[in-house]
Amino acid sequence: xxxxxxxxxxxxxxxxxxxxxxxxxxxxxxxxxxxxxxxxxxxxxxxxxxxxxxxxxxxxxxxxxxxxxxxxxxxxxxxxxxxxxxxxxxxxxxxxxxxxxxxxxxxxxxxxxxxxxxxxxxxxxxxxxxxxxxxxxxxxxxxxxxxxxxxxxxxxxxxxxxxxxxxxxxxxxxxxxxxxxxxxxxxxxxxxxxxxxxxxxxxxxxxxxxxxxxxxxxxxxxxxxxxxxxxxxxxxxxxxxxxxxxxxxxxxxxxxxxxxxxxxxxxxxxxxxxxxxxxxxxxxxxxxxxxxxxxxxxxxxxxxxxxxxxxxxxxxxxxxx
Numbered sequence: 078x079x080x081x082x083x084x085x086x087x088x089x090x091x092x093x094x095x096x097x098x099x100x101x102x103x104x105x106x107x108x109x110x111x112x113x114x115x116x117x118x119x120x121x122x123x124x125x126x127x128x129x130x131x132x133x134x135x136x137x138x139x140x141x142x143x144x145x146x147x148x149x150x151x152x153x154x155x156x157x158x159x160x161x162x163x164x165x166x167x168x169x170x171x172x173x174x175x176x177x178x179x180x181x182x183x184x185x186x187x188x189x190x191x192x193x194x195x196x197x198x199x200x201x202x203x204x205x206x207x208x209x210x211x212x213x214x215x216x217x218x219x220x221x222x223x224x225x226x227x228x229x230x231x232x233x234x235x236x237x238x239x240x241x242x243x244x245x246x247x248x249x250x251x252x253x254x255x256x257x258x259x260x261x262x263x264x265x266x267x268x269x270x271x272x273x274x275x276x277x278x279x280x281x282x283x284x285x286x287x288x289x290x291x292x293x294x295x296x297x298x299x300x301x302x303x304x305x306x307x308x309x310x311x312x313x314x315x316x317x318x319x320x321x322x323x324x325x326x327x328x329x330x331x332x333x334x335x336x337x338x339x340x341x342x343x344x345x346x347x348x349x350x351x352x353x354x355x356x357x358x359x360x361x362x363x364x365x366x367x368x369x370x371x372x373x374x375x376x377x378x379x380x381x382x383x384x385x386x387x388x389x390x391x392x393x394x395x396x397x398x
Contacts, residue, residue, distance in 0.1 A: 313345030
């Protein structure tokens, strides 16, 4: 754990307050995803200092992947107890051999746990550095404008907000040291065998040596991507209204769309469900099959969370049991 004894002033609480004021009404339950790391600890502390404690609880996801996982859960529970905030520890089973990689499998397990919370809004501590890493990671995977982390999105009934997305890692750590906050350092964060750590410690460090503002500029570019993605989301919502038949889509309507518009609609629906979209080439091929398959053909694609399958003139999403 780490701590500090300095106490400089900071604009961080005001920035978080402004972020929330622009997106919430001051009613409804809030929950913070609390890993025990510096970012989520600072976010929870700021929210309590803003007087939101009565509407607030925290959820810690116990992945069981580290020998220290139990200690982290205890730290989070104790920290919340001192703040007077309820803490819910959710144990999850991470599919180690899912074919998606350990990082992705842990993320999917985590978001399944988040989907079960009772709060109206989930607040997460992703920051500017996370945004830059995610943009690089997704671009290298061949993603499009969905490469950015959204500051505000819905997953089913749950609204997910990220108030620190425009804040640098250095600002967050300075705030924690100023407030003498304690946090946990996850030993896996130094393991460059994990893709995101490789991007953080190797790639972004090298880029910063040549382009000092690389992280900030990448995060800014991600913001432009997010704006474009929001517009595409509005278009997809219009297309859904036109082509939907209950919770399914009419194949005849989908065949009348251009291929880019159809792929945009499919990604939109997957995001609504909280499902991970397949790789771009795989989604492209599936969309082509939907548009060209005859009545005796039933294109389907299997995903970690379930399947998309066509039949009887409809495309349906079937979750795994």
